[in-house]
Amino acid sequence: MTTHVIHDIFIAGGGINGCGIARDAVGRGYSVFLAEMNDLASGTSSGSTKLIHGGLRYLEHYEFRLVRESLMEREVLWSMAPHIIWPLRFVLPLHKDMRPGWLIRLGLFLYDHIGGRKALPATRTLDLKKDPAERPLKDRFARAFEYSDCWVNDARLVVLNARDAADRGAVIRTRTKVISARREDGAWSIQIEDGVTGRTETVRAKLFVNAAGPWVDKLLQGTAGSNVHNVRLVQGSHIVIRKKFAGPNAYFFQNNDGRIFFAIPYEEDFTLIGTTDQDYKGDPANVKITDAEIDYLCAGASEYFREPVTRADMVWNYSGVRPLYDDGATKAQEATRDYVLKSDGTADEPQLINVFGGKITTYRRLAESMLEKIEAALGVRGKAWTSGATLPGGDFDRNGFDGLLAQIRQQYPFLSDIQAKRLVRLYGTRAKTILSSARSAADLGTEFGAGLTVREVDYLMDEEWARQPQDVLWRRTKLGLKFDQQGVEALDAYMKSRVSNGLRQAAQ
Ligand SMILES: Cc1cc2nc3c(=O)[nH]c(=O)nc-3n(C[C@H](O)[C@H](O)[C@H](O)COP(=O)(O)OP(=O)(O)OC[C@H]3O[C@@H](n4cnc5c(N)ncnc54)[C@H](O)[C@@H]3O)c2cc1C
Numbered sequence: 126m127t128t129h130v131i132h133d134i135f136i137a138g139g140g141i142n143g144c145g146i147a148r149d150a151v152g153r154g155y156s157v158f159l160a161e162m163n164d165l166a167s168g169t170s171s172g173s174t175k176l177i178h179g180g181l182r183y184l185e186h187y188e189f190r191l192v193r194e195s196l197m198e199r200e201v202l203w204s205m206a207p208h209i210i211w212p213l214r215f216v217l218p219l220h221k222d223m224r225p226g227w228l229i230r231l232g233l234f235l236y237d238h239i240g241g242r243k244a245l246p247a248t249r250t251l252d253l254k255k256d257p258a259e260r261p262l263k264d265r266f267a268r269a270f271e272y273s274d275c276w277v278n279d280a281r282l283v284v285l286n287a288r289d290a291a292d293r294g295a296v297i298r299t300r301t302k303v304i305s306a307r308r309e310d311g312a313w314s315i316q317i318e319d320g321v322t323g324r325t326e327t328v329r330a331k332l333f334v335n336a337a338g339p340w341v342d343k344l345l346q347g348t349a350g351s352n353v354h355n356v357r358l359v360q361g362s363h364i365v366i367r368k369k370f371a372g373p374n375a376y377f378f379q380n381n382d383g384r385i386f387f388a389i390p391y392e393e394d395f396t397l398i399g400t401t402d403q404d405y406k407g408d409p410a411n412v413k414i415t416d417a418e419i420d421y422l423c424a425g426a427s428e429y430f431r432e433p434v435t436r437a438d439m440v441w442n443y444s445g446v447r448p449l450y451d452d453g454a455t456k457a458q459e460a461t462r463d464y465v466l467k468s469d470g471t472a473d474e475p476q477l478i479n480v481f482g483g484k485i486t487t488y489r490r491l492a493e494s495m496l497e498k499i500e501a502a503l504g505v506r507g508k509a510w511t512s513g514a515t516l517p518g519g520d521f522d523r524n525g526f527d528g529l530l531a532q533i534r535q536q537y538p539f540l541s542d543i544q545a546k547r548l549v550r551l552y553g554t555r556a557k558t559i560l561s562s563a564r565s566a567a568d569l570g571t572e573f574g575a576g577l578t579v580r581e582v583d584y585l586m587d588e589e590w591a592r593q594p595q596d597v598l599w600r601r602t603k604l605g606l607k608f609d610q611q612g613v614e615a616l617d618a619y620m621k622s623r624v625s626n627g628l629r630q631a632a633q
Pocket residue numbers: 137138139140141142143160161162163164165166167168169170171172173174175176177178301302303304336337338339340344359360361362400401444445446447448480482483484485486487
């Protein structure tokens with residue numbers, strides 16, 4: 126089937142970059158069609174360390190442009206989505222086997238000053254003998270620096286960008302794979318395949334954006350038909366363990382090999398530890414943590430924490446593949462984290478623009494740079510608008526989380542503390558859309574486990590493109606950490622019954 130409509134922009138890939146570009150473009154008046162072969166954020170964008178950060182260590186590689194842009198984005202993104210993005214203080218313990226204290230202090234001075242920091246607190250020095258941050262750490266650490274960055278729920282950031290893009294008129298198709306694309310009669314003809322029905326369709330567009338993350342070269346081979354090599358695939362893995370410390374701080378540790386890694390409070394009851402960096406050669410869809418990575422992270426964390434971290438502490442793990450622009454660096458950890466947008470096509474033929482590299486942190490700025498290229502090809506339609514425009518559910522003061530939570534608790538007194546907090550964290554003001562006129566817990570329908578009810582699942586299926594239990598349990602929420610097999614089966618049966626009863630298509 127070929128549609129006769131010619132969209133302005135076709136985007137391949139529903140990760141943070143594809144969805145961020147879709148949102149920006151449709152908000153400026155372009156018509157947009159986005160295809161994601163699996164679930165939104167099922168690629169790298171749900172496998173990150175989940176930090177909106179300048180990247181202290183990138184200063185060592187003189188990546189000042191990237192660090193400055195990233196630092197500036199922290200406060201912009203926090204204000205756009207304060208339910209899923211919030212400040213974190215990082216404790217960086219000092220010891221003799223690491224980079225010298227004066228060098229780290231200099232780095233943190235730059236970190237505090239080159240990125241327009243206004244609301245985030247500045248760096249300070251901690252006396253670990255007196256400070257509560259010391260408690261989980263071994264006695265040998267006497268001094269630390271404490272600095273600011275932000276936390277982000279990465280998978281939800283993707284979905285909220287997609288939701289906002291769809292609300293503004295973009296077509297978002299999940300479980301839809303781009304199988305070929307060619308220039309034909311002055312436009313792109315892109316063949317897509319529905320992953321559920323197997324049906325194929327041809328979509329026409331004036332411009333094609335390849336935002337396929339680690340698959341970017343593969344897609345390019347399929348369209349350009351040549352042997353291309355632009356990205357270096359670098360695996361990074363994390364382990365999740367039962368909470369090792371009670372405080373709100375995260376920790377920044379340095380390993381004996383000079384690499385750094387984080388230990389971060391996670392989902393109330395857990396600690397997230399990562400990441401690793403190693404070149405990856407396989408299919409990004411099959412990436413899995415290795416035994417060596419688990420041992421590396423356990424050993425690294427055990428150097429710092431009073432209580433050792435062992436495999437037995439691990440309740441979950443995940444891996445992602447960074448699609449880094451291949452700048453020829455020798456070590457995986459030294460390859461640039463900056464992004465590169467490359468156009469392909471002469472001025473008089475339909476453009477293809479590829480996204481190489483990038484970070485969650487810089488997705489909004491990457492989209493703005495992409496829009497400059499799109500404007501050059503299709504003409505200007507509207508101004509840059511995303512800085513300051515809140516994402517769905519984020520329309521409350523960035524320091525107003527407790528106030529919103531109190532409001533929800535008052536309006537829906539039957540919710541438990543945990544459930545109310547979870548809903549506000551995930552959905553912000555849209556928690557009210559889910560809860561709507563409910564007057565009792567029974568009004569929310571059957572509970573599948575860990576506070577997840579029919580009402581919430583319906584919302585995720587109708588508004589957030591969730592189709593399978595893992596979409597709900599591991600991307601829209603992280604309730605997979607708390608679900609048992611029986612709960613998963615009940616959820617699966619419910620979601621299947623809704624799909625077969627002709628679920629209303631998530632608004633396009
Ligand atoms: C271990 C690790 C830690 C990280 N930590 C951080 C961090 O703390 N902070 C930060 O800012 N960044 C971090 N990053 C980087 C960040 O996660 C990535 O740069 C970002 O998620 C890349 O997004 P993307 O949209 O380009 O790719 P992806 O999220 O992979 O999206 C690409 C999408 O394209 C789809 N696709 C591929 N081929 C096709 C096709 N033929 N048809 C349709 N769809 C297709 C895929 O299914 C996928 O969903 C980290 C990365 C890793 C791996």
